[in-house]
Amino acid sequence: MDVLFYGQALSSPLMLGTAQYPSPEILRDAVLAARPGVVTVSLRREAAREKTGQAFWSLIQELGVPVLPNTAGCHTVKEAVTTAHMAREVFGTDWVKLEVIGEQDTLQPDVFGLVEAARILSEDGFKVFPYTTEDLVVAERLLACGCEVLMPWGAPIGSGRGLNNVFGLRALRAHFPGVPLVVDAGLGVPSHAAQALELGYDAVLINTAVARAGNPAEMARAFSLAVEAGRLGRAADPMEERDMAAPSTPVAGKAFLG
């Protein structure tokens, strides 16, 4: 059965960011190669004012993929809320990927501001996709605010380090079995994406790993294959691991000849 994000199924568990590509044409090639379920777009305030970013946004909208605007680069609740309103107007959608950045260098989320902004935006009718950590308590607060999707990080944005806290991500999955979960940020290579889907995550969001690859279109395709592989692997009910390091009995499995 399809996972629903605010009532809507996605055509692919891959979400693709649109920043940092060498050109809009290469971005388009990557989208055509990966056929993501969603593209995310960041809205810089100076571009939103007077809609001076319209030329680029039109190129994104022409891709024919659902758009999830984000509030990248916002450091306060007020900035994030304002940016979300601009995004709703520009893209005509009440979906918003909410980022409230707490630390300029690692770009890790300010989870306190995130919860507050999520509450304000949810009450205002937005369908919020919060970029958060794998913290269970923060997750509960976000859900209590009205969020119906959670987007925990794998590793800091742009670091390409993969799933840094597999235990934490697994716990989040186990605690919220009915909530669509997306690993957002920190994935570097396709196997990271496959691993996220194998853990039972419903989607991944990739940007830097594709945009900064030598061949973005091929990397985008590689990620789309990886999420498919991970999803099928999960659905096929994988075998259990066995720990062979500690024998349970001294003789089991050994030839016992006199």
Next chain:
Amino acid sequence: MNSKPRILVKGAGVAGMTACVALAERGGDVTLYDQAGRVGAGASWFAGGMLAPWCEAESAPEEVTAQSVGAVDWWARHVPQVTRQGSLVLAPARDVGEIARFSRRTSHFTQVNGVEIAELEPDLDGRFQKGLFFEQEGHVDPRVALHALFERLLALGGHALLSGAPAPDEAAFDWVVDCTGLVARDRLDGLRGVRGEMLLLRCRDVSLHRPVRMLHPRIPVYIVPRADHIFMVGATMVESEDTGGMTVRSMLELLNAAYTLHPGFAEAEILETGIGVRPSYPDNIPRVTQDGKYLFINGMYRHGFLLSPARAEEAADRIFGQAA
């Protein structure tokens, strides 16, 4: 052809000025017109002026490098003060992985260690342990270069309609070469603007001989030395056509890069903040297109000084190829 073809070049930025000179050198009767009334009224005025075909391969397709390898020679033939000291690519210790990435995507460099970096740039002694040196690259001061091309056009017998001159009658010309950037967007499909912000600093405490690129995963910045202790620090890339003043964030990013390169920049005087909107096609590659007697040289993106010589010669080939 009995007489010189009469050619109107519209736009006195880098695309227009290179076109003027290339066309006049081939024997065209060239008239320059710019609606702003002066040379360098657009984004070219705020360019870095780096002539770096191999560095650009980091993010640009091969054709950009292939077509711009001759750019340093072209500029050296046409304007004074072309510096051929190469360019240096560095990264702070934490982002040194970016150098590995940069080196995989580029060619025609040598790997340099801390000692070699200090030999090239004594002021950077002890500050960086790893870098790339692109020996064959060069740079030019865009403002000096644009005015030098203008003088050259006049010396070749060209005409200039600037300083409030009325728009000329295009019917009176055999060819119109339109280099007006975003002004021409209604006639050119897909053209958009990409905002860039830059700083000019004066710093007597730091000397550099060549442009330095400071790599960073999100905010790559270059610092280009110019005459009189002036440094150009640039440039942001924002998908916006906003021409408003520089944002504090951009200023901080640019100044941070300068300060990371050398703390002596803390005492620099900020001479100017500049904003330009780069005309760009969806592939970010400059093009020459034709519609009857109209030729368009546009979409210079951030490759104006690097690729305009090749595009100007391409336009001249079209005109004089047909006239022959």
